[in-house]
Amino acid sequence: MVSFAGINFKNRVTLASGTCGFGREIAELYDLSRLGGICTKGVTLLPRLGNLPPRVAETPAGMLNSVGLQNPGVEAFVRDELPFLRGFDTKIIANFSGESPEEFAKIAAILVEGGVDMLEVNISCPNLHAGGTAFGTDPVASFEVTYAVKEAAKGVPVMVKLTPNVTDIAAIAVACEKAGADALSLINTLLGMRIDLKTGKPILANVTGGLSGPAVFPVALRCVWQVARAVKLPIMGLGGISDVDTAREMLLAGATMLSIGTAQFRNPLIPLEIIDGLGE
Amino acid sequence: MSSAVRQIAENIYSLEAYAPELAKSAQPGQFAHIDCGGSAYLRRPLSVCDVSEESGFVRFVFELKGEGTRQLANSQYQISEPQVGRALGKGFPEVDGRVLLIGGGLGAAPLLFAARRCGADAVLGFANGKRAILIPEFSAACGTVNVFTDDGSLGKAGVVDLSGVDLSQYSAVFACGPKAMLRNCQLMLAKEQLPLYVSMEEHMACGYGACLVCVCATKKGYSRVCKDGPVFESGAIIW
Ligand SMILES: Cc1cc2nc3c(=O)[nH]c(=O)nc-3n(C[C@H](O)[C@H](O)[C@H](O)COP(=O)(O)OP(=O)(O)OC[C@H]3O[C@@H](n4cnc5c(N)ncnc54)[C@H](O)[C@@H]3O)c2cc1C
Numbered sequence: 460m461v462s463f464a465g466i467n468f469k470n471r472v473t474l475a476s477g478t479c480g481f482g483r484e485i486a487e488l489y490d491l492s493r494l495g496g497i498c499t500k501g502v503t504l505l506p507r508l509g510n511l512p513p514r515v516a517e518t519p520a521g522m523l524n525s526v527g528l529q530n531p532g533v534e535a536f537v538r539d540e541l542p543f544l545r546g547f548d549t550k551i552i553a554n555f556s557g558e559s560p561e562e563f564a565k566i567a568a569i570l571v572e573g574g575v576d577m578l579e580v581n582i583s584c585p586n587l588h589a590g591g592t593a594f595g596t597d598p599v600a601s602f603e604v605t606y607a608v609k610e611a612a613k614g615v616p617v618m619v620k621l622t623p624n625v626t627d628i629a630a631i632a633v634a635c636e637k638a639g640a641d642a643l644s645l646i647n648t649l650l651g652m653r654i655d656l657k658t659g660k661p662i663l664a665n666v667t668g669g670l671s672g673p674a675v676f677p678v679a680l681r682c683v684w685q686v687a688r689a690v691k692l693p694i695m696g697l698g699g700i701s702d703v704d705t706a707r708e709m710l711l712a713g714a715t716m717l718s719i720g721t722a723q724f725r726n727p728l729i730p731l732e733i734i735d736g737l738g739e
Numbered sequence: 740m741s742s743a744v745r746q747i748a749e750n751i752y753s754l755e756a757y758a759p760e761l762a763k764s765a766q767p768g769q770f771a772h773i774d775c776g777g778s779a780y781l782r783r784p785l786s787v788c789d790v791s792e793e794s795g796f797v798r799f800v801f802e803l804k805g806e807g808t809r810q811l812a813n814s815q816y817q818i819s820e821p822q823v824g825r826a827l828g829k830g831f832p833e834v835d836g837r838v839l840l841i842g843g844g845l846g847a848a849p850l851l852f853a854a855r856r857c858g859a860d861a862v863l864g865f866a867n868g869k870r871a872i873l874i875p876e877f878s879a880a881c882g883t884v885n886v887f888t889d890d891g892s893l894g895k896a897g898v899v900d901l902s903g904v905d906l907s908q909y910s911a912v913f914a915c916g917p918k919a920m921l922r923n924c925q926l927m928l929a930k931e932q933l934p935l936y937v938s939m940e941e942h943m944a945c946g947y948g949a950c951l952v953c954v955c956a957t958k959k960g961y962s963r964v965c966k967d968g969p970v971f972e973s974g975a976i977i978w
């Protein structure tokens with residue numbers, strides 16, 4: 460049992476948002492009740508089609524994705540997906556994003572009403588009121604979103620997910636702490652791109668995408684280390700964890716909980732191996 | 740020995756890998772998502788071309804493209820069952836009656852497996868004779884086999900053409916190949932009352948429906964090629 464932001468998790472391992480959908484495909488492979496928790500695919504207020512394909516490009520020890528938050532919308536998530544997930548004895552951490560603090564709060568209220576265990580606030584998305592720069596790159600915008608969600612959450616723990624695409628991640632972490640966040644998760648993907656030498660054009664239709672996988676692990680570890688020394692909030696560490704050793708390193712850097720993403724694409728059973736390997 | 744690879748045409752290889760679970764469970768049109776080892780981080784999708792339930796071996800036929808397939812083409816390299824993984828995706832439907840198979844290039848691979856499981860005839864198109872694959876296998880598994888090559892070096896010259904084919908004898912058409920060929924099939928068969936099933940390709944990450952990177956545009960929005968496909972009813976695709 461691991462206590463994290465006031466919730467008791469059966470172990471430290473969760474699945475990372477966007478890498479496990481709403482759990483259905485993973486449930487064909489193993490019992491989701493074995494997991495500490497599941498961070499569900501990011502939802503938005505209205506359904507989103509997502510970006511044009513191709514949406515993936517391989518990189519050395521990792522990949523870029525430009526899914527573009529394809530999702531059925533928060534209402535459909537609560538109606539069609541949450542009841543299925545509730546059938547498992549694991550914590551449901553709902554990842555979501557909005558275009559303004561008010562919209563974040565509105566989605567949070569719907570998720571809390573629907574009965575999720577924890578909110579994961581994805582502030583890596585563009586802030587439409589600030590010309591599209593990500594909320595999570597600005598301490599003030601990060602504060603505003605966190606504050607608005609915390610008010611709407613009615614006591615359900617609020618975890619803010621930080622982007623590494625910043626100069627000083629600790630400053631953002633401090634802003635989220637001041638705004639009342641209960642926990643932080645980090646890191647989201649690093650912005651990158653690749654060009655196809657045969658065509659001379661970017662591989663991703665969206666041009667840029669988020670880098671994930673073992674390639675980002677040292678960056679993730681550094682971010683967790685810096686944030687753990689700047690705030691008192693408990694941390695869910697993620698980014699490139701791919702085996703028991705990298706999981707242990709992440710805990711040593713200051714994380715209490717872990718989330719496994721891209722490594723599942725090579726071996727979908729890796730979260731269970733990490734749970735067993737950590738001896739929990 | 741868990742796997743064996745050999746070259747069968749210009750730049751094209753045949754891989755037989757010991758994967759008894761996959762051999763037993765795979766359906767025509769399904770694929771395996773293969774961990775090729777080396778520096779290829781993501782798995783690579785390859786269609787199941789043939790299976791032997793008795794020996795437990797599964798056959799794949801692939802073109803040498805980049806890092807992943809280069810690793811697979813190395814005859815020193817042994818691929819293990821976990822690297823091959825399980826049967827993925829939605830394959831071709833089971834149909835009563837004869838099926839017409841239309842394959843372009845490497846697209847012939849999954850159709851051979853389909854030919855093993857139903858009464859079928861095949862129309863195959865290749866760039867040239869040196870790139871032609873699996874013709875003896877198709878000849879053994881099918882009633883008739885018509886071959887086209889772009890340069891006329893084997894079979895008839897030109898792209899796949901159905902004008903000489905009596906379509907009334909078929910209950911369905913299965914097609915796999917380059918997108919331009921599939922679109923052409925859709926056009927050629929638009930006026931017929933024949934269901935056309937096409938196998939689509941898109942770059943993948945998970946291969947089992949969880950990450951949403953492999954989508955193609957369908958009338959229901961973006962569908963996952965790895966889970967909702969790779970085989971789709973042609974009318975559902977936005978071409
Ligand atoms: C369902 C399905 C079945 C397939 N079956 C076959 C088959 O039977 N025989 C065959 O030769 N090829 C098949 N392909 C294409 C095959 O997956 C690619 O040629 C292969 O992934 C190239 O890998 P690479 O490392 O050699 O090339 P690289 O160019 O190094 O690959 C880089 C990245 O792009 C991806 N990629 C490149 N081309 C394709 C492509 N056409 N489709 C999907 N991903 C691609 C790779 O998987 C990898 O992630 C299939 C594709 C799909 C989607």
Ligand SMILES: Cc1cc2nc3c(=O)[nH]c(=O)nc-3n(C[C@H](O)[C@H](O)[C@H](O)COP(=O)(O)O)c2cc1C
Pocket residue numbers: 475476477478500501502524526528554581620646647648670671672673675697698699700718719720721722950951952
């Ligand atoms: C295909 C894909 C989709 C993702 N979707 C989301 C998302 O919807 N919301 C989010 O906060 N993070 C999303 N992420 C980021 C991951 O949750 C994670 O932060 C990142 O991939 C780093 O971890 P990893 O290296 O273990 O994958 C996505 C990542 C991938 C690869």
Ligand code: FES
Pocket residue numbers: 942943944945946947948949950951952953954963964965966
């Ligand atoms: S590759 Fe992940 S959903 Fe298809």
